[in-house]
Amino acid sequence: MSETVITVSNVKRVYKTEVGMFKKTKKEVEALKGISFSIHKGEIFGLLGPNGAGKTTMIKLLTTMLIPDSGTISILGMDPVTQHMKVRPHINFILGGERNLYWRLSAYDNLAYFADLYKVPRQEQKNRILELLELVGLADVAHQRVETFSKGMKQRLQIARGLINRPYILFLDEPSIGLDPVSARKLRDILLKLNEQGTTILLTTHYMYEADELCDRIAFIDKGELITVDTPENMKRQTAGVSIIECKLTDVSASMIEELSRLPHVRHVKHEQDEIMTTVRLQTEMPQAVIPEIYKLVDEMSISDLAIMQPTLEDVYVQLVGGDAQ
Amino acid sequence: MAALQRFFRHSVLSYKALFGWLEPKVYLFVMVLNPLSQLLFFAVLVNYVYGGEGLAGYIAANALLLCVMNSVFGMMSVITSDRGMGTLQLVMSTPSNKASLFISRSLAHVVNGAFTAVLGLAFGILLFGLSIPFDAFLSLFVIWLVSIFSACGLGLIIATFCLWSPSMHLWSNLLASLLLLLSGANYPLSVMPAWLEQLAVFIPLTRGVRLTKDIVNNGDYSQMTTLLSQELLLGCVFFIISLLLIVYAEYLARVKGTMDLE
Structure with a gap:
């Protein structure tokens, strides 16, 4: 059995909102209702479910952006609630869509910016940035502004940004959303290559063929509850x-x-x-x-x-x- | 040394990334022509009202006020542009020191604000044929840098409100109007109601405006050390408050899930 890098035990999370200016109505949405699973080192783990299932909430909890109401999470043996500053250098995350980049900066400057935020030493930065731009096929447009890029190019630049700190674990929230088939294919190839190099990957997606092709194991969640966790092959055997x-x-x-x-x-x-x-x-x-x-x-x-x-x-x-x- | 270099690199890159007025044409309109027309308006107004008396002081004080574009709207962009681009949550979840991060982002706006103010003063001197003693320029520059630093501190406090409220334009326009109203650039503070005069004590630029007028009109440096120290202290307090608010907002965002509030 390979080493466990993420353990999620009975995690619950409720969003509380208030609606109305004078007569406020409190609204509670139970995003996660006690979810447990674990992810092994070097795995590609898929989190699948319909809209509102709790996938993005789970990613936010795992990337230290959100605190659970109850339950425990361990990432590389650390608690992301109390040890978030220790966890952050070892993980990174990528969100789907065209945003989440500085469009007025070049591809190179975007990566340099985040390299500084992750405290990558200056002498390592240049080689690492060029290496990553090569990996995602953007080396020839390194000094072009991101606003001139296609959606697929922006998404690949996001992948490079997510790798700037050489994370042990990479989280991807619907990374191929809105991509054309060729760009989505390129993205999947990059993820497989990264995984071969030892990066543990957790991704959420709506695309079943993508999950089937990429994931070693898959968790189906719906309405904040875990339905099942298994390999795609075993799941298909259920039918x-x-x-x-x-x-x-x-x-x-x-x-x-x-x-x-x-x-x-x-x-x-x-x-x-x-x-x-x-x-x-x-x-x-x-x-x-x-x-x-x-x-x-x-x-x-x-x-x-x-x-x-x-x-x-x-x-x-x-x-x-x-x-x-x- | 590496940390210092990172600090300055971050300052330049975040200015390029977040401040929307870098296209030469847009910069010319927003950061040059707009402030200069504001300066011209107030210069003509005070010249008419006071019959040219103390005009150099009024023009220099109004030139300092041109930094509002950076200290309010620029500082606001430090947070709101990041959120608009969807990068705020990425930045906040890096292991970087957030205090150093936001101070470095502010630095570019202090420098840009000083540049705009100097440009305004040069414009005023040329247009109205003013004469300002050469030895006053260095003192004025120091006073302006400290005043703009202080104004940027208050700007950052207001910018942090945007982490709770999506109504950023209300806050920024309110602060810009307050700075214009309470600085005393176009009339003596003593003509205002007492409570506003008291409020002005806690507002940046007020001391800078007073020192500017004292030096340009009367060559009076007697209050410089006291008022400049107060302005610097005020700026430091504003920055400390804003950084505490950012830490609190970050904590609150982790509890409530509101970092990417639209």
Whole structure:
């Protein structure tokens, strides 16, 4: 068993807000309801869940930006609540989106700025910055202002910024959000490369294929509660014997989706609609029995494709958490 | 030595990163033409009201007041720009010393404020043909640096309010108006209601304005040591309060999760 670098034990966190100027109404949101898990050295650990599940709150707690209401957290053997100044030099975090960089500075100056904040000795700074810009493929635009960068370039610069202090643990909160497929691919390659070099990574994402490709283990959380923690392979085994019928329909109504979900032997139905057609995925243990029922229910002319597939991590997610997976 | 170099590097980079008026055209309008037109307005006004009496002192005092652009709006950008860019939480969660961090960020605004004030004085001298004794310039420069330091300290206190409140423009405009009202640059403090005169004692620039007028109009240096020491002390107190507020805001943000308040 490899060394444990993060331990989270029964952590709870409630946000309290007040609404109204004169007659104030107090509102409480239970973001985390007693979560426990641990992360091993050198792992890529995925934290998955729908919006509002508590993923970002968990990242904030682990990166010393937030204090839990109860429970304990240990990072590299230290308590991030009381020893936050000792924890900070050894970790770093990256947030998704285009912000979180100084757009008026060049890529090089952004990294130099944070190198100073992490007290990287001046003599090491130049080599490290050039090395990181090389890693993320931005060496040739090192002295260009960030405001001229594409979204993908900004996100890769964020990765370089997150590595400026050579962290033992890197936290990423939805790092590929809004990226085109090529940029997202590059980002995943960088993360795998970093992990090969020994960096422990914790990431949150909505993209199941990303989690499936990158993560050694995954935790599903929903409404502040931990649903399950396991490897993607073991999770997919939970759906052993289950098949997915994927139909592409050109004409489908909400009531028809409802009727499909009520068909015998159908466990879950998930649908996605684009401009031309709707893709419906039905989970079932008896695909041969369900397919004729689909043809009875849906006009044959509106079925442009129908296939029986193996379940993906997304189907496990749908089964465990509900129908909001992307 | 390395820490000192880091301090100055941080000062320059944060000024470039956070202060939005660095484009030459924008700088010319916001940091040169705007302050100079303000100076011109008050110079013409006091010239009309006082018939030219003590005009050099009034112009020099108004030149000092031009630092408000840096000491209020610049200092505000030290925190609000960072939050607007989504970098505040990244900066606050680094292991850097936050006191040193915010003092180094303030340094560039003290220097820039002094530059604007000197520019205003030169403009006033050229436009109104004023004569100021050459040996007064060094004393004026020291007085102005200390006064602007003190004003930046108060600016940083107000900037920290932005960690709790998203209404930054209300605070910055209120402080800018207060500095103009209570400095005594355009009228003697004694013409104000007593309570405002008392309040002016705790406001930066008031002593700097008085010393500027004393030196430029009368060559009177007798109050320099006393008033300058008071102004320096006031500035130090403002900075200590602002740094304590930042530490408290950081703690509160960890408890309430409000560091990235929009």
